[in-house]
Structure formats: C-alpha cells, structure tokens
Amino acid sequence: MKISVGIVEDNKDYRESLTWLLASEGEFTVDWTFDSAELALAHSTGVDVILLDINLPDMPGIEAIAHLKKKHPAVRIIMLTILEDDVNVVKSIENGADGYVLKKTNPLKIMEALRQVYEGGSPLTPSIAKQLLNIFKFNAPLPESDYRLTLREKEVLTLIVSGESTEDIANKLFISAETVRNHFRHIYEKLQVHTRSQAVSKAIKERIK
Amino acid sequence: MKISVGIVEDNKDYRESLTWLLASEGEFTVDWTFDSAELALAHSTGVDVILLDINLPDMPGIEAIAHLKKKHPAVRIIMLTILEDDVNVVKSIENGADGYVLKKTNPLKIMEALRQVYEGGSPLTPSIAKQLLNIFKFNAPLPESDYRLTLREKEVLTLIVSGESTEDIANKLFISAETVRNHFRHIYEKLQVHTRSQAVSKAIKERIK
DNA sequence: TTCAAAATGACACAAACGTGTCATTGACTT
DNA sequence: AAGTCAATGACACGTTTGTGTCATTTTGAA
Numbered sequence: 001m002k003i004s005v006g007i008v009e010d011n012k013d014y015r016e017s018l019t020w021l022l023a024s025e026g027e028f029t030v031d032w033t034f035d036s037a038e039l040a041l042a043h044s045t046g047v048d049v050i051l052l053d054i055n056l057p058d059m060p061g062i063e064a065i066a067h068l069k070k071k072h073p074a075v076r077i078i079m080l081t082i083l084e085d086d087v088n089v090v091k092s093i094e095n096g097a098d099g100y101v102l103k104k105t106n107p108l109k110i111m112e113a114l115r116q117v118y119e120g121g122s123p124l125t126p127s128i129a130k131q132l133l134n135i136f137k138f139n140a141p142l143p144e145s146d147y148r149l150t151l152r153e154k155e156v157l158t159l160i161v162s163g164e165s166t167e168d169i170a171n172k173l174f175i176s177a178e179t180v181r182n183h184f185r186h187i188y189e190k191l192q193v194h195t196r197s198q199a200v201s202k203a204i205k206e207r208i209k
Numbered sequence: 210m211k212i213s214v215g216i217v218e219d220n221k222d223y224r225e226s227l228t229w230l231l232a233s234e235g236e237f238t239v240d241w242t243f244d245s246a247e248l249a250l251a252h253s254t255g256v257d258v259i260l261l262d263i264n265l266p267d268m269p270g271i272e273a274i275a276h277l278k279k280k281h282p283a284v285r286i287i288m289l290t291i292l293e294d295d296v297n298v299v300k301s302i303e304n305g306a307d308g309y310v311l312k313k314t315n316p317l318k319i320m321e322a323l324r325q326v327y328e329g330g331s332p333l334t335p336s337i338a339k340q341l342l343n344i345f346k347f348n349a350p351l352p353e354s355d356y357r358l359t360l361r362e363k364e365v366l367t368l369i370v371s372g373e374s375t376e377d378i379a380n381k382l383f384i385s386a387e388t389v390r391n392h393f394r395h396i397y398e399k400l401q402v403h404t405r406s407q408a409v410s411k412a413i414k415e416r417i418k
Numbered sequence: 419t420t421c422a423a424a425a426t427g428a429c430a431c432a433a434a435c436g437t438g439t440c441a442t443t444g445a446c447t448t
Numbered sequence: 449a450a451g452t453c454a455a456t457g458a459c460a461c462g463t464t465t466g467t468g469t470c471a472t473t474t475t476g477a478a
Contacts, residue, residue: 093342099335121335122342126308129331132341133302150424163407166464179426185467186424194466195434197409198372204413359454375434388456394437395454403436404464 002026003118004047007033008040008064009080010057014103018051021107028114037064046072049114052097054081054088062092069096076117093132099123147190156183160196161203211235212327213256216242217249217273218289219266223312227260230316237323246273255281258323261306263290263297271301278305285326302341308332356399365392369405370412 005028009015015033022028031047034040037059044050050068065077078099079092093100099122101113113123124132149157159169166184170177184196193199214237218224224242231237240256243249246265250273253259259277274286287308288301302309308331310322322332333341358366368378375393379386393405402408 098342099338116335119335120339122338123335124333124338126325126328126330126332129308129333129338129341130329132338133307133331152425160406161410163402163404163410165404175425176427178428181465181467182426182428184465188466193372195372195374196404196406196465197369200406200409201370201372201413204410361455384455385457387458390435390437391456391458393435397436405435 002029003049003114004029004031005114006031006040006044006047006050006075008035008037008050008056009033009053010035011053018107018110022111022114025111027111037067040064041067041071044068044071047075049117050075050077051080051110051114052077054079054092060088062088062095065092065095065097078113078117078123100125100128149187149190153183153187153190156180157187157199157203160184160187161200211238212258212323213238213240214323215240215249215253215256215259215284217244217246217259217265218242218262219244220262227316227319231320231323234320236320246276249273250276250280253277253280256284258326259284259286260289260319260323261286263288263301269297271297271304274301274304274306287322287326287332309334309337358396358399362392362396362399365389366396366408366412369393369396370409 005022007015007018007030009018012035015035019030019033022030031045032043034044037056040050041064050072052064052068054062056064065079068075068077076098077096078101079097080101080103081088082103099113099117101110101123102125105113105125116123155173156169159172164172166177166180170180173180184199187199188194191199191202193202214231216224216227216239218227221244224244228239228242231239241253243253244266249259259281261273261277263271265273274288277284277286285307286305287310288306289310289312290297291312308322308326310319310332311334314322314334325332364382365378368381373381375386375389379389382389393408396408397403400408400411402411
C-alpha cells in the first residue's frame with residue numbers, strides 16, 4: 001500500500017524535484033501538486049499526507065492548514081519551511097500541523113518524515129522540538145505554586161475541578177459528604193479562596209494536581 | 210572538542226555497552242556512570258549531557274531531573290526509556306528534560322541525539338512529539354467550542370471565572386444581582402452545566418471568552 | 419513515646435446558589 | 449406591524465455551600 005501525497009509549494013523547482021523524488025521511490029504516489037493554497041483548496045483530492053509550504057503567496061500556510069483539514073479531515077499535514085525558528089512554526093502546530101521539515105533537509109529524511117506521520121507520529125526537527133519544550137516548561141507547574149495539598153486533598157480537588165457535586169465526590173471516595181466538606185475547608189485555606197469556583201479557577205490556571 | 214557524557218542507568222549490560230559504544234567513538238568521553246539517582250546526585254561531576262534512565266530503582270527519573278539540573282545548571286539531559294507512550298514522558302519534559310531516546314534505538318541515533326542536544330536542540334521520537342503536539346492542540350483555541358453566548362453573557366462568564374461573587378458581578382456591571390443570576394441561568398443552559406464551578410471548569414478548559 | 423498532621427465524621431446555621439415563573443423594555447428581522 | 453431575542457428585574461423555594469466547633473482514629477516524624 002503506497003502512501004499518497006499532495007504537495008502545495010509555490011517554488012516550481014522545489015515542487016518538481018520533490019515530486020520526482022517521491023515518485024521515483026516505489027513507496028509513494030504524488031496525487032497532485034499545486035502552487036497556491038487557493039488552487040489546493042479548490043481542487044485537492046483526499047491523500048494520506050500533504051506537504052504544505054508555510055510561506056505561500058496567497059494565504060498564510062497556517063490558515064491553509066485549517067481549511068485543508070476541514071476539507072480532508074483525515075489528512076495529515078507536514079509543513080515545509082526554510083527558517084526553523086520562525087514564529088509560525090509553533091503557530092502552525094497549534095493550528096493542527098502534524099509535523100515539520102526543513103526544505104534543506106536530506107530527501108531521505110523527508111521520506112522518513114512522510115512515513116512517520118503516516119504511522120501516526122510527528123516528525124519534528126530537534127530545534128523545533130526545543131521551542132515546543134520551552135513553551136511547555138514555561139507553562140508547566142512551578143515548584144513555587146505548591147500549596148502543600150495532601151494526597152487526599154488533591155484527589156478531592158481533581159473531582160471538584162471535573163465538576164462533581166459534594167455528594168458525588170463522597171460516593172466516589174467512599175467517605176461521607178461531611179468529610180468531603182472538611183476537605184474543601186482545608187483546600188480553601190491552603191489555596192486562600194472562599195468558594196468552589198475560585199478553587200476550580202485557581203486549580204486549573206495554576207495547574208495544581 | 211569532545212562531548213562529555215554521564216550515564217545514570219541501573220541495567221548493567223545496557224550501561225556498559227552504551228559506555229563502550231560512546232567511548233569507542235572519538236567524539237564522546239564518558240566521564241562517569243552510576244546505577245542509581247542517589248549516587249549520581251552525590252558524586253556526579255559536570256558534563257555536557259547526561260543520559261538518564263526514566264525508571265530508576267531509588268527515585269523516579271522525573272525527580273532526578275530537577276535535582277541534577279540544580280546541581281549542574283548547564284547540563285542537558287536526555288531521558289532513556291523503553292516505553293515511549295509512558296505518561297512519564299510528557300511529565301519529564303515538563304520537568305526540564307531536553308530530549309528523549311528509546312533504549313532500543315539504533316546506537317547511531319543515540320549518538321545523533323547527543324549531538325543534537327549538545328547543539329541546543331531537542332531530539333524526540335515522532336510518537337513522543339505527537340503526544341506533545343496533542344497537548345498543544347488541546348491548549349489551542351478550538352473553533353468548535355462556540356456556545357453562542359451573547360456579549361453580556363461572555364462578560365459575566367469572565368467574571369465568574371475570575372472568582373467574583375454574584376454580588377460583586379452585579380456591582381461591576383451596574384445591574385441587579387437578580388439579573389446576574391438570570392445571566393447565569395442562560396450561561397448554564399448554553400454550556401449545559403448546572404453549577405458555577407462546572408461553568409468555570411468548562412470555560413477555562415475550552416477557552417470560552 | 420509523644421506530638422502533630424491527616425483523614426474521617428458530625429451538627430448547626432446563615433448565606434449563596436439553582437431554578438421555576440413572570441414581566442418590561444429596546445433592538446433587529448421579516 | 450408582528451415577532452423574536454437580549455437584557456433587565458423580581459419573587460419564591462428547596463438545595464448546596466461555607467464555616468464554626470468538636471471528636472475519633474491512623475500515621476509519621478521528633
């Protein structure tokens with residue numbers, strides 16, 4: 001079973017050499033290529049993977065992701081870029097891109113990337129991965145925001161956050177509702193809040209768990 | 210300039226073959242190896258990169274990350290794991306790990322990973338990258354989550370989320386508390402929830418605003 | 419061993435909340 | 449002109465919540 005590929009790339013030389021390259025490998029079929037997002041949106045057919053230039057003439061590649069995914073919900077999209085520290089990299093991932101390759105990348109790696117997304121993975125270059133990781137660390141739980149909740153309290157807080165009622169929480173934990181209310185009391189003290197919704201808000205925003 | 214490496218891995222065979230492998234390559238020096246987190250924390254010296262088993266006998270590898278980074282602020286850490294869909298993968302990245310390799314990975318790729326972190330990148334396997342991307346998409350604005358709230362309702366919801374009481378909201382909006390409660394009513398209907406904290410939870414998680 | 423938390427449970431009471439029902443006004447659609 | 453919807457306001461009623469006070473048992477650290 002071959003992997004079917006579509007290409008949206010305005011640089012004619014790059015587009016054609018990529019097409020030739022993939023076609024020459026028995027593993028892939030290039031079903032179509034377009035040089036603009038508009039044409040791709042109008043005429044593309046379903047393929048397994050789309051290679052999408054991040055920098056198209058008529059539309060930011062980032063917007064094109066959403067439109068292409070809407071037209072072909074199952075398609076997986078790999079972005080093609082020249083600059084890897086482009087702000088658009090992270091944005092396009094947030095918008096649903098499944099992977100990333102640099103245009104200068106060794107053709108063998110591009111084929112590897114195609115195989116990887118086809119198998120459900122997400123090929124990223126190490127430096128793009130680095131950017132993602134940094135963002136993660138940035139909104140990761142700070143050791144500072146440790147409210148010294150006990151295990152039980154964290155358990156209860158999780159259930160509060162998921163919207164359970166006092167009674168439901170009591171049943172799930174096999175304790176009385178009064179005890180649950182006692183846990184609330186201590187949680188409120190530690191988080192310095194006075195209502196359930198404040199606790200929920202704080203817990204989610206500060207990623208307490 | 211060689212890349213200096215430290216290894217924390219409790220499996221003797223794997224540790225030694227890794228050491229031998231890296232040492233035999235002119236590019237790396239293995240400065241030390243330990244079979245437990247405790248020993249590593251006590252006796253490790255500064256190196257460029259630490260290869261750290263995620264599943265150590267004495268301490269979750271995840272905790273070890275923080276301690277090692279505290280002792281050697283400039284060190285970069287690559288996690289070693291057998292399972293790549295371990296929940297710990299994402300956690301360890303949140304805790305500051307710089308990269309990830311599977312133990313079964315081709316030794317050449319492990320060396321490539323060492324080079325990549327040394328150069329400031331983050332080597333990740335495609336499937337780990339996929340997990341990260343999914344979390345990102347989760348955090349990204351969903352076009353679907355439009356509950357057709359009116360402007361006023363969004364305004365009220367924002368205040369609910371920030372933890373204000375009914376009375377406070379009424380005062381801020383210069384309307385009666387009864388009206389605020391009426392807005393709640395409509396918000397609850399549209400979000401399909403029945404309590405304030407459920408509304409807060411849904412609003413934050415689905416980024417309604 | 420003693421002492422401090424943590425976890426459990428209970429009672430009470432005022433305040434807040436969720437919801438049913440109803441009403442008025444202004445704005446926009448058809 | 450009629451009709452829908454948003455925004456405002458009110459009253460009532462039962463439920464839930466927040467909090468004060470107190471008690472028992474288990475657990476872990478000093």
